[in-house]
Amino acid sequence: MRNLYIFTIISLLAGLLITALIIHIWSSVLTRPFEKLVREVSGIDVTMGSISKIPVTGTIEFQHLSQSINFLINRIESVQRDLDGSRKELEATLVSVGDGVIVVDMDYHITFLNPVAQRLMGWSMEEVTGREVGEVFNIINEYTRKTVISPIDLVFERHEIVELANHTLLIAKDGTEIPIEDTAAPIIDGAGKVTGCVLVFRDSSKQKEKQKQIEYLSYHDQLTGLYNRRFFEEEFRRLDVERNFPLAIIYADVNGLKIMNDAFGHESGDKLITLVSEAMQDVCRSDDIIARIGGDEFIILLPQTDSEHAEKIIERIKAKISTLQIQGISISVSFGLDVKMGTWQLSNDVIKNAEKDMYFRKTLNINNRNQIIKAIISALFQKCREEESHSNRVGLICRRIGEAFDLSPEQIKSLGVAGEMHDIGKIFVDESILKKGNNLDQIEWIQMKKHPEVGYRLLGATIEYHAIADFVLAHHENWDGSGYPKGLKGEDILWESRAIAIAEAYERMISTQYYSVPLSKDEAIQELRKNAGAQFDPQLVDLFINEVVPRLPF
Secondary structure, eight states: HHHHHHHHHHHHHHHHHHHHHHHHIIIIHHHHHHHHHHHHHHTTOSSSSSSSOOOOOSSSSHHHHHHHHHHHHHHHHHHHHHHHHHHHHHHHHHSSSSSSSEEEETTEEEEOOOOOHHHTOOHHHHHHHBBGGTTTOEEETTTTTTTOOOHHHHHHHHSOEEESSSEEEEEEETTTTEEEEEEEEEEETTTSEEEEEEEEEEEHHHHHHHHHHHHHHHBTTTTOOBOOHHHHHHHHHOOGGGGOEEEEEEEEEETTHHHHHHOOOOOHHHHHHHHHHHHHHSSSSTTOOEESSSSSSSEETTTTTTTHHHHHHHHHHHHHTTOOETTTTTTOOOEEEEOOSTTTTTHHHHHOOOOOHHHHHHHHHHHHHHHHHHHHHHHHHOOOOHHHHHHHHHHHHHHHHHHHHHHHHHHHHHHHHHHHHHTGGGGGHHHHHHHTTTTTOOHHHHHHHHHHHHHHHHHHHHSSGGGHHHHHTTTTTTTTTSSSSSSOOOGGOHHHHHHHHHHHHHHHHHHSSOOEEEEHHHHHHHHHHHHHHBBOHHHHHHHHIIIIIGGGOO
């Protein structure tokens, strides 16, 4: 029994010893290395750019575990580098982007403000950091002047992209008002939760100014700045209400614009239109609508104006215009009038009536264009005195040719006027070229050779001189087809033009304008004979020498 007791005690002590030994071994092999590993892992700072690695020590198992942890650390470092690069790239983009960028958190506090936003708003990043966006980003409606609902509110409410309405103004720190376009979008994390908002806006001043220019051009005449036909039609519809009746309509047409363009160039024609428009603006009231609806046509809408008062306005405009001149030529405008008394009248009918009235009044002053032609001839003679003498003498020679051919008095008069007007197109030629005579270079000849066509257009635009326009057009055509402007030949050239050609050539040869020593009468006759059949009609040359020259006083 005693031995059993001793054995039990010994066995218990042995078990305790073995247990203690096992615990010691466990602590040495597992617990302490594990605790050490835990401490090392706990000491890792993932916020640093470079993360310290765990020493690979201990048993094979702990070595594998340490290596796995180090592998994860490498992965984390790689991801951190990528994220850091993306962050820097994003920041660089936001800083350099041409639009203003504001980033706010869920509490509306500003966390980022790029340089463009700082410039437009007038606030620095230091000034706005931590402040609510509403304190510094103030926006109002351009027309109502009321505060616009912040797009950030709508983003947080809807969790979707929101754009600002048109006509939004940003009020900068110094009170400057800047038209802007704006887009706000939610910032969403990986879990799909909205964590903030990014607001992108741009200064739309230039775009708005371009839009205004487009709108202006769509409703205004570019030359005069007056309203155009499109605006007139829209405004007529708007004014076509009872409170504006009687609504007078003045229809105006500038006389001689085409002649002015042909004689002096389009710059003079443009100046003519501009002066007329300015005269209308000087006379008309601020509520009156003046529109240029065609090249030489204007319409004036006069709300609450009867025919008597409209006629007075016409007379004041005419008085103003009568004081104006272009190239020494008085300006003339024809006017017509009709009055719309109620909505029962069709607007188009009223406009047509005003236009008809204008044409009727124009016929009563049919000499307007003829007066312009006479003024152009006078202006030509002012530029070159020699042309006056030349034209008068050619006119006389042409009348003598008509008498020699036994033409009717009307035909003789017409041929004589054509002779006097044959060089009217030279009003378009530079004065220096006119005075050079025949000593012209190639470029100068090109300009000089245009004068028959210019003369044709000028005379053809009038009633009194329309019949002689073709005579003037062809007076430099040659019998053999070598002339200009069309290169006509033989009897394809009008007889009157052939006569003017001989008359002009003879007069030039015996005058001092083109020859320092003029030819004698016999020498001039010899030149005509020499060029008969080439430059001149040979039969007409014979008649001229035999029947006309003896009748000339020079």
